[in-house]
Amino acid sequence: MILLLRLLLAAASGLLVFASNEPLGWWIAGIVAMGLLYVALMPWGRRPGPGMWSGALIGFLQALVAYLLLLPWIGEFVGNLPYIALAVVCALYALATGAGGVAIARWRFGFLAFPFFYLLVEWARSSFPFGGFSWVRLAWGQVNGPLANLAVWGGPALVTFAAVLVGAALVGLAFRRTRWVALSAALLPLAAGLITGLTVVNRDEPTVGEVEVAAIQGNVPRMGLDFNAQRRAVLANHARVTESLEATPDIVIWPENSSDVNPFTDPQARALIDAAVADVGAPVLVGTITRDEVGPRNTMVVFDPESGPATDPDGYHHKHFLQPFGEYMPMREFFRLFSPYVDQAGNFQPGERDFTVDIGDIVLGVATCYEVAFDPAYRDAVLDGAQLLSTPTNNATFGFTDMTYQQLAMSRMRAIEVDRALVVAATSGVSAIVHPDGSVSQRTGIFEAGTLVETLPLRDSITFAARYGFVVQLALIIIGGVLAVAAVVTTSAFPASRTRRR
Numbered sequence: 001m002i003l004l005l006r007l008l009l010a011a012a013s014g015l016l017v018f019a020s021n022e023p024l025g026w027w028i029a030g031i032v033a034m035g036l037l038y039v040a041l042m043p044w045g046r047r048p049g050p051g052m053w054s055g056a057l058i059g060f061l062q063a064l065v066a067y068l069l070l071l072p073w074i075g076e077f078v079g080n081l082p083y084i085a086l087a088v089v090c091a092l093y094a095l096a097t098g099a100g101g102v103a104i105a106r107w108r109f110g111f112l113a114f115p116f117f118y119l120l121v122e123w124a125r126s127s128f129p130f131g132g133f134s135w136v137r138l139a140w141g142q143v144n145g146p147l148a149n150l151a152v153w154g155g156p157a158l159v160t161f162a163a164v165l166v167g168a169a170l171v172g173l174a175f176r177r178t179r180w181v182a183l184s185a186a187l188l189p190l191a192a193g194l195i196t197g198l199t200v201v202n203r204d205e206p207t208v209g210e211v212e213v214a215a216i217q218g219n220v221p222r223m224g225l226d227f228n229a230q231r232r233a234v235l236a237n238h239a240r241v242t243e244s245l246e247a248t249p250d251i252v253i254w255p256e257n258s259s260d261v262n263p264f265t266d267p268q269a270r271a272l273i274d275a276a277v278a279d280v281g282a283p284v285l286v287g288t289i290t291r292d293e294v295g296p297r298n299t300m301v302v303f304d305p306e307s308g309p310a311t312d313p314d315g316y317h318h319k320h321f322l323q324p325f326g327e328y329m330p331m332r333e334f335f336r337l338f339s340p341y342v343d344q345a346g347n348f349q350p351g352e353r354d355f356t357v358d359i360g361d362i363v364l365g366v367a368t369c370y371e372v373a374f375d376p377a378y379r380d381a382v383l384d385g386a387q388l389l390s391t392p393t394n395n396a397t398f399g400f401t402d403m404t405y406q407q408l409a410m411s412r413m414r415a416i417e418v419d420r421a422l423v424v425a426a427t428s429g430v431s432a433i434v435h436p437d438g439s440v441s442q443r444t445g446i447f448e449a450g451t452l453v454e455t456l457p458l459r460d461s462i463t464f465a466a467r468y469g470f471v472v473q474l475a476l477i478i479i480g481g482v483l484a485v486a487a488v489v490t491t492s493a494f495p496a497s498r499t500r501r502r
Helices: 001-022 027-041 051-070 072-079 080-092 093-107 108-126 138-142 144-173 179-199 227-243 266-280 342-346 369-373 375-383 403-418 464-493
Strands: 207-217 249-255 284-291 296-304 316-318 357-358 364-368 389-395 420-428 432-434 440-444 451-459
Touching: 001 027, 001 080, 001 138, 001 375, 027 051, 027 093, 027 108, 027 138, 027 144, 027 364, 051 072, 051 080, 051 093, 072 080, 080 093, 093 108, 108 144, 108 316, 108 464, 138 144, 138 403, 144 179, 144 375, 144 403, 144 464, 207 227, 207 432, 227 266, 266 284, 266 296, 284 389, 296 357, 316 357, 364 375, 369 375, 369 403, 375 403, 389 403, 389 451, 403 420, 403 432, 403 440, 403 464, 432 451, 432 464, 440 451
Parallel strands: 207 249, 207 420, 249 284, 364 389, 389 420
Antiparallel strands: 207 451, 284 296, 296 316, 357 364, 420 432, 432 440
């Protein structure tokens, strides 16, 4: 009966993690979720805490509920089986969260140690295998709250750590005698986030100029066309919407796959793009498919009204972080034994780790769609001189699901992390203008054509997270590993009744 109650708390925790993410965006729910998870793992009164196997089950259930609710968009194109499989695989990592968490929660100050270990497991899930799956980091659900401002010091890793610390410390405050320590641990991250938001985030001093940017959302036809005609219609839509612009912006950003027909091999596609670029009279960043001696590439390339398409690496970005099982298929022959969907995956090749393009007179940081979830993308971009950021994306495959809102939350946190304005250009929505404090001044709806035009600041600041974010994360996860080993050793050496000090 006690285990059942713990499992119910774990399931409630998973539900609240989902609620913290967009489109609900109830950031406080993520903190409460971490508190409930810690309660489910800790000893209650004179009762011994759960064993490690029970703890593993608790951790798994909590994560499984969260991911089943967060990731249905995966199944929009490939069906429910791959979506459920991904949720289960991601949740398997939380077996370690629960098992190690049980050992840590038996310590008097376990609520201080648990956030380190939680982050260690999140890092593993976000890194391995095939580059990991960082879409489900706890931090993304904090973008509407004060803890998001801590991204400027340590990126999403520090935000996750802070959210778990506040939640676990509130439990320590309620259940432990070390209440002053617990109260301090709960309040300090919140206070640090508020102070950072007032004193560090989005200051005017690093602004070195302004640029008028237009984001184009051409929309996609929903039915009635074969695949080839659909791709051409998407390109025609973006050209038409660009030509309808009344303003004359400094630069224009089209989405990923806005020209899914290669304009370097297709004269008709090239003519449409050239006409739109000439009409708007400004350089346009176009998302297209290219091919070189390595293979097919997912490419963002600058078309200039005077010089035409970029011919050197400074004018294009080949997507570096490719989506496994989508843009490419790892271990294709092996996975073909289990699923007919394998051969629907692409064979795209990754570009160099270069996330900037020269467009007009500015350096633009580019993280194409899935890349926004990876820490190095925008950090490398600003270290290489990016003054403004862009997230060109194609979310049309995922219909009216939550995917586009979840991705926008990531772009918002990245803007805070590296102190840059950011332009999201999506084929079918949501496109948005994001300011360096993560706020959104304009956005489009889903599956409607539209344009967003705004004058945005150009920045030359280098935040602590941009330069040292990896070091911050590395330090936190190493501490998490050491604490977990120490907790397991002490738990094995002493019965739970002796480690359950009050």
